Amino acid sequence: MMSDGANSMWGGRFAGGVDAIMEAINASIGYDKRLYGQDIAGSRAHAAMLAAQGIITAEDRAAIDAGLVQVQGEIEAGTFTFRPALEDIHMNIEARLKEIIGEPAGRLHTARSRNDQVAVDFRLWVRDQADAVVTGLDSLMRAFLAQAEAGADWVMPGFTHLQTAQPVTWGHHMLAYVEMLGRDKSRFEDARRRMNECPLGAAALAGTSFPIDRHATAAALGFDRPTANSLDSVSDRDFALEFLSAASICAMHLSRFAEELVIWSSAQFRFVRLSDAFTTGSSIMPQKKNPDAAELIRAKLGRILGATVALFTIMKGLALTYSKDMQEDKEQVFDAADNLMLGIAAMEGMVKDMTANQDALAVAAASGFSTATDLADWLVRSLNLPFREAHHVTGSLVAMAEKKGCDLPDLGLAEMQSAHSGITEEVYSVLGVDNSVRSRVSYGGTAPANVRAQVARWKEILG
Numbered sequence: 001m002m003s004d005g006a007n008s009m010w011g012g013r014f015a016g017g018v019d020a021i022m023e024a025i026n027a028s029i030g031y032d033k034r035l036y037g038q039d040i041a042g043s044r045a046h047a048a049m050l051a052a053q054g055i056i057t058a059e060d061r062a063a064i065d066a067g068l069v070q071v072q073g074e075i076e077a078g079t080f081t082f083r084p085a086l087e088d089i090h091m092n093i094e095a096r097l098k099e100i101i102g103e104p105a106g107r108l109h110t111a112r113s114r115n116d117q118v119a120v121d122f123r124l125w126v127r128d129q130a131d132a133v134v135t136g137l138d139s140l141m142r143a144f145l146a147q148a149e150a151g152a153d154w155v156m157p158g159f160t161h162l163q164t165a166q167p168v169t170w171g172h173h174m175l176a177y178v179e180m181l182g183r184d185k186s187r188f189e190d191a192r193r194r195m196n197e198c199p200l201g202a203a204a205l206a207g208t209s210f211p212i213d214r215h216a217t218a219a220a221l222g223f224d225r226p227t228a229n230s231l232d233s234v235s236d237r238d239f240a241l242e243f244l245s246a247a248s249i250c251a252m253h254l255s256r257f258a259e260e261l262v263i264w265s266s267a268q269f270r271f272v273r274l275s276d277a278f279t280t281g282s283s284i285m286p287q288k289k290n291p292d293a294a295e296l297i298r299a300k301l302g303r304i305l306g307a308t309v310a311l312f313t314i315m316k317g318l319a320l321t322y323s324k325d326m327q328e329d330k331e332q333v334f335d336a337a338d339n340l341m342l343g344i345a346a347m348e349g350m351v352k353d354m355t356a357n358q359d360a361l362a363v364a365a366a367s368g369f370s371t372a373t374d375l376a377d378w379l380v381r382s383l384n385l386p387f388r389e390a391h392h393v394t395g396s397l398v399a400m401a402e403k404k405g406c407d408l409p410d411l412g413l414a415e416m417q418s419a420h421s422g423i424t425e426e427v428y429s430v431l432g433v434d435n436s437v438r439s440r441v442s443y444g445g446t447a448p449a450n451v452r453a454q455v456a457r458w459k460e461i462l463g
């Protein structure tokens with residue numbers, strides 16, 4: 001089936017219409033309509049510059065500007081008809097502008113191409129998203145920080161290999177995520193700085209012979225400067241790749257805490273309780289309270305990293321400059337950005353909502369011979385044993401306790417001395433978990449005093 005007539009935007013040398021399948025594969029309006037605000041902002045800046053440079057008249061510029069404002073109003077009111085035959089958001093808006101203002105609409109595209117138009121629209125969109133992610137991460141970091149402050153001295157087991165390793169503080173564990181999210185935030189801020197150059201005015205690929213002022217349009221759209229090479233301007237999608245890469249790392253961090261929440265909220269761990277707000281029940285098992293939101297956050301990296309791989313694969317091997325392949329960039333970024341924002345918001349909700357079960361944490365912290373390293377360190381400090389020997393002596397005491405079915409502090413002094421005769425009563429002071437965490441005062445260590453200092457530092461940073 002053919003659609004009737006040639007495309008009014010580029011149909012000059014085309015006699016017939018395009019095949020319906022061609023229209024279906026070619027059209028991006030179904031998703032790039034999300035760029036309408038950026039497209040209209042870019043066009044208004046371009047028209048203002050064209051008039052200021054004497055390339056179009058002030059009257060035409062005024063008509064274009066008023067028309068574009070009307071189009072924006074129609075889109076926002078939901079009365080605008082998006083037409084797939086007009087391919088994309090750029091041509092849909094321009095066609096409607098022509099219906100509203102007539103001939104001057106045709107002057108808007110002077111010294112411009114859809115290649116630089118889509119490049120600037122998409123950059124503006126990704127820039128907005130980077131800002132939104134930074135704001136979202138700020139709130140999420142504050143939520144972790146509040147947990148850290150409340151539980152600066154609550155003890156819990158620290159794990160390696162998901163095996164009890166050494167006691168740590170709840171606050172220290174929460175602050176680990178503040179550090180990760182802080183790095184994520186800086187990655188988005190850094191990507192934003194690099195993407196903040198304006199490609200508008202590169203035109204199709206070679207620049208233009210019209211006396212345009214690219215510095216003016218760049219400034220009007222909040223960019224630091226215009227891009228320096230017209231070929232690069234229309235073919236570059238690094239800004240989207242950097243956004244997706246930062247999003248992937250961030251989503252990976254979210255998935256790790258999500259996994260911890262899944263483990264911690266299980267009946268076997270009972271480290272945290274999640275409220276009804278972020279859990280669901282089971283239709284058959286009345287006792288169940290499933291951490292669905294955490295599971296979904298854990299899964300989000302799948303599609304976000306998928307989008308990253310997709311865009312790298314789309315861009316790989318593309319000869320300069322623009323190729324239609326690049327139209328496939330947007331859906332990936334839209335989906336990744338939407339899901340990252342959702343994941344950040346849901347995680348913030350859960351972090352605010354969760355209640356630590358301090359008793360269960362303390363019991364778990366003290367089990368699994370978690371203070372064995374403290375015992376070994378004491379042997380080094382007090383008896384001057386080489387660490388390797390201290391490790392060996394401690395190992396035999398752990399084996400003894402395991403055999404008796406008790407914890408290290410439950411061994412009698414005589415039993416202790418059977419492993420090393422120099423052991424004194426004093427050893428018991430290092431076997432308690434509170435003493436253990438209090439002793440870890442090395443910079444970056446888990447001691448409550450360190451946690452409080454780091455909370456204060458982050459509060460200052462986050463303002």
Ligand code: ARG
Nearest residue numbers: 028088114115118322326327
């Ligand atoms: N819809 C297109 C895209 O998203 C706009 C650019 C089209 N340029 C072209 N030369 N056909 O990439």
